[in-house]
Amino acid sequence: GAGVSQSPRYKVAKRGQDVALRCDPISGHVSLFWYQQALGQGPEFLTYFQNEAQLDKSGLPSDRFFAERPEGSVSTLKIQRTQQEDSAVYLCASSLRSGERTEAFFGQGTRLTVV
Amino acid sequence: AQSVTQLDSQVPVFEEAPVELRCNYSSSVSVYLFWYVQYPNQGLQLLLKYLSGSTLVKGINGFEAEFNKSQTSFHLRKPSVHISDTAEYFCAVIWTDSWGKLQFGAGTQVVVTP
Numbered sequence: 333g334a335g336v337s338q339s340p341r342y343k344v345a346k347r348g349q350d351v352a353l354r355c356d357p358i359s360g361h362v363s364l365f366w367y368q369q370a371l372g373q374g375p376e377f378l379t380y381f382q383n384e385a386q387l388d389k390s391g392l393p394s395d396r397f398f399a400e401r402p403e404g405s406v407s408t409l410k411i412q413r414t415q416q417e418d419s420a421v422y423l424c425a426s427s428l429r430s431g432e433r434t435e436a437f438f439g440q441g442t443r444l445t446v447v
Numbered sequence: 448a449q450s451v452t453q454l455d456s457q458v459p460v461f462e463e464a465p466v467e468l469r470c471n472y473s474s475s476v477s478v479y480l481f482w483y484v485q486y487p488n489q490g491l492q493l494l495l496k497y498l499s500g501s502t503l504v505k506g507i508n509g510f511e512a513e514f515n516k517s518q519t520s521f522h523l524r525k526p527s528v529h530i531s532d533t534a535e536y537f538c539a540v541i542w543t544d545s546w547g548k549l550q551f552g553a554g555t556q557v558v559v560t561p
Contacts, residue, residue, distance in 0.1 A: 377548045380547075388548065427547060435496070438492070
């Protein structure tokens with residue numbers, strides 16, 4: 333597709349359930365970022381991939397969060413044993429190259445609600 | 448710690464009036480500056496960016512922003528707003544040597560009324 337695609341758009345999980353969120357970046361984009369946006373706040377960085385390599389995971393809030401991009405294209409963010417504080421919109425962004433001067437394109441996000 | 452501050456959480460404005468959204472960042476080291484807009488239930492769309500060169504940057508939908516290094520600010524302006532400009536606006540910074548990851552402010556909700 334022409335843009336960054338995320339699925340599902342909405343996910344309701346019971347506390348303790350595992351979830352997997354998918355991101356399809358723009359074809360050929362080297363860089364891929366995940367952000368978490370809590371209600372009423374700005375997005376916060378979670379993790380960064382350059383192709384298949386996860387170069388920065390400093391923003392992952394706990395070891396329950398895990399991300400992968402095994403073939404350097406599609407990425408999955410997995411949250412194990414979900415907690416209520418995990419409720420947020422999870423945004424994926426991709427950019428053509430690595431580095432600071434390259435525009436990032438965002439998907440529409442996955443809204444996760446943990447009940 | 449590095450920070451991005453948007454001074455107004457909500458800005459009400461009448462249609463066809465001007466609007467200014469304020470953004471300050473914490474460091475005077477080299478940075479790249481961005482403004483994004485987010486419509487309800489949508490992702491983020493880039494309005495404009497400052498990478499280098501002229502400190503006055505023009506973006507889409509009639510928005511512009513001015514980079515002021517001495518005041519570490521990057522305020523967003525539009526001379527005449529439309530109802531369709533109702534949205535959340537985020538200022539963001541990329542610090543150098545940070546892979547291009549964005550650090551966002553908390554956002555400013557702009558509500559345009561007739």
